[in-house]
Amino acid sequence: MKNSVKLVELLNKFRKVENAVFGLVCALVIGIFAWSAESGFQELSSPRAEDSYYNLLVKGFRSGQLNVEREAPPGLSQLADPYDPASNASYVWDAHHFSYEMSYYKGKLYLYFGVTPAVVLFWPYVLLTGHYLLHRNAVVIFFTLGFLAAAGLLRAIWRRYFPEVSILAATAGILALGLATGILLTLSSCDVYDVAKSCGFAFTMLALAAIWYAFHEPKRQALWLLLASLAYGLAIGSRPSLLFGGIILLIPVARAWQVATVPRSGRRFGLLLAAAAGPTILIGLGLMVYNALRFDNPFEFGWHYQLTSYNQKAAHQFGVDYLWFNFRFYFLQCMQWGSRFPFLQTVLPPPSPTGFWGVGEPYSGILINYPLVWMALAAPLAWRGRPLGEISTLRWFVAAVFLLFVICALTMCLFFAASSRYEVEFLPVLMLLAVIGIFSLERILAGSPVWLRTTRVIWGLLLACSLAFNLLAGVESHASANYLVGNSFLHQGRIDEAVERYQKALSLEPESATYQIGLGVAYGQIGRLDEAIVLLQKALVIKPNNAEAQYDLGVNLLLAGRGNEALVHLQKALAIEPDLPEHVSVESINNIAWSFATNPETGQRNGVLAVKLAENACRKTHYRVTIMVGTLAAAYAEAGRFDDAILTAHKACELAGENGETNLLQKNQELLALYQNHQPYRDQQLKARN
Numbered sequence: 001m002k003n004s005v006k007l008v009e010l011l012n013k014f015r016k017v018e019n020a021v022f023g024l025v026c027a028l029v030i031g032i033f034a035w036s037a038e039s040g041f042q043e044l045s046s047p048r049a050e051d052s053y054y055n056l057l058v059k060g061f062r063s064g065q066l067n068v069e070r071e072a073p074p075g076l077s078q079l080a081d082p083y084d085p086a087s088n089a090s091y092v093w094d095a096h097h098f099s100y101e102m103s104y105y106k107g108k109l110y111l112y113f114g115v116t117p118a119v120v121l122f123w124p125y126v127l128l129t130g131h132y133l134l135h136r137n138a139v140v141i142f143f144t145l146g147f148l149a150a151a152g153l154l155r156a157i158w159r160r161y162f163p164e165v166s167i168l169a170a171t172a173g174i175l176a177l178g179l180a181t182g183i184l185l186t187l188s189s190c191d192v193y194d195v196a197k198s199c200g201f202a203f204t205m206l207a208l209a210a211i212w213y214a215f216h217e218p219k220r221q222a223l224w225l226l227l228a229s230l231a232y233g234l235a236i237g238s239r240p241s242l243l244f245g246g247i248i249l250l251i252p253v254a255r256a257w258q259v260a261t262v263p264r265s266g267r268r269f270g271l272l273l274a275a276a277a278g279p280t281i282l283i284g285l286g287l288m289v290y291n292a293l294r295f296d297n298p299f300e301f302g303w304h305y306q307l308t309s310y311n312q313k314a315a316h317q318f319g320v321d322y323l324w325f326n327f328r329f330y331f332l333q334c335m336q337w338g339s340r341f342p343f344l345q346t347v348l349p350p351p352s353p354t355g356f357w358g359v360g361e362p363y364s365g366i367l368i369n370y371p372l373v374w375m376a377l378a379a380p381l382a383w384r385g386r387p388l389g390e391i392s393t394l395r396w397f398v399a400a401v402f403l404l405f406v407i408c409a410l411t412m413c414l415f416f417a418a419s420s421r422y423e424v425e426f427l428p429v430l431m432l433l434a435v436i437g438i439f440s441l442e443r444i445l446a447g448s449p450v451w452l453r454t455t456r457v458i459w460g461l462l463l464a465c466s467l468a469f470n471l472l473a474g475v476e477s478h479a480s481a482n483y484l485v486g487n488s489f490l491h492q493g494r495i496d497e498a499v500e501r502y503q504k505a506l507s508l509e510p511e512s513a514t515y516q517i518g519l520g521v522a523y524g525q526i527g528r529l530d531e532a533i534v535l536l537q538k539a540l541v542i543k544p545n546n547a548e549a550q551y552d553l554g555v556n557l558l559l560a561g562r563g564n565e566a567l568v569h570l571q572k573a574l575a576i577e578p579d580l581p582e583h584v585s586v587e588s589i590n591n592i593a594w595s596f597a598t599n600p601e602t603g604q605r606n607g608v609l610a611v612k613l614a615e616n617a618c619r620k621t622h623y624r625v626t627i628m629v630g631t632l633a634a635a636y637a638e639a640g641r642f643d644d645a646i647l648t649a650h651k652a653c654e655l656a657g658e659n660g661e662t663n664l665l666q667k668n669q670e671l672l673a674l675y676q677n678h679q680p681y682r683d684q685q686l687k688a689r690n
Contacts, residue, residue, distance in 0.1 A: 360419030
């Protein structure tokens, strides 16, 4: 009796230790989620949480409408094709009607992305708190919920089928589910689409957990199937691409039919079938009504009407032609290793198939960069040496997990775009299989210490590589996201905020020439010329043939009054890339050309370079902008090409007259008179600035 009491006490102590270890690991993972989450550029485009897309949708719902509470850009209705990104950019990106990636239909703006997050989180949050939730915080909440569901499911599997496996392996499995499934990449920039993906992940994991209990609690099987179907229906409502994975809801029903020991009751299995399919079907019907009310088509989610950088009206969203390209990207794409932190270098993908939109974040190549997933091959060992009843139940559940992985991966491989962010739909499920594979090896090798230690070294190294890749890719992704947001702020004229973002990017990757250039350009725009020059010089040490850095250094040297040095770098920029990088504004090119053509200081002029720059600006504007054609005339005059200067000045006068630019017409007429007398123009205002 005493021995039994002592055994119970030991078990209770072990259970407390187990709970503490699991709790600490989960807290660590969730803390990393919260710490690493950053708002994306769409959310940062407005300082108010209520202007985030899902909150605009909730405001629309509360006003009794299905469109978001934001007026569509008025100019869209005047366009022949409002979905043509070349025509709609100025309207879509307008600060007062910002609508990038919204769906535009019959003069109203809608949200293409799944409605589930609005219904289960954003709307209740507003009702309960009176405040609006940021997308960033919503993504953390959903990923936390999904991770805890996956961790709880893993713990249940461990305790029921692998009690002999060490707590070390179980803890490693939880770390893998949290930090080696691509979640950190998504957290680097949390925007509206990441809310939908994280919500889909959360409800998929909850559905899997409910399916597990449906297998193992026969008396409440109908209830668990009902909950699984509800959860998976909500996952589909967030990510319609998960639709076909719903087939796994029928697997517990098929299993119950197979193992029935009494004559099969049609009523019993009808109940199970209704529980497994009913909620998902009802949610699906609700989505069809929602779509029909918005787009007059029950199967249209708004994808064809999205305002993006790609005209999607005529695009084919899914196709077999995309399968091999996407499979290579998601499973075989290798990352190169560099010498500078964070050491990852992307590899250009092979040519894409016709109709393919493109590749987003490149941190894919699951079979190479997430090597722990290879342990999924050992998952079938889970039922080796077990009683027949255990084998059957475990086999059916593992089959359900595997089927979900195959269906979700296949769906994304058929999609017309690829991104490592999409991997969250199937990589966590594959990683769950891999952890089950680890448990299986630990169990069958428990009696062979040498083999067990060898196996632990192998899966430990695979786990370390997978975690290291995720952490390094997370650093790279965070740096890249901050850089891109900095670019957006820079174009919006929010220079101080751009500087802050570039500084964050550079703090993560101090040796990145790209981020040094970005910060250098921003410093130059706020007059911190010395710091700008130092950063751009550093960038050129890393990438001496970077035309962007050469050009920007030349501009800042010119602004600092160091014309001779500026001349050298601008000439190098043109030699490397005669048309100059696309991001360089024609206004900047024109201003530099004007300075080299008309500066009163002899050492600050160079007619040949001025002509090259001015011709570049005119080509990019098709010789239709008066001020730039006028600059080209001045450059020709400085280069001694007065015949060309006279002809070009005439062209500038004609453009000014056509456009009603009275002041420019008068100015170019005065300059024309100078050129006819073989005299170049000198801008005394430039002397004053110098």
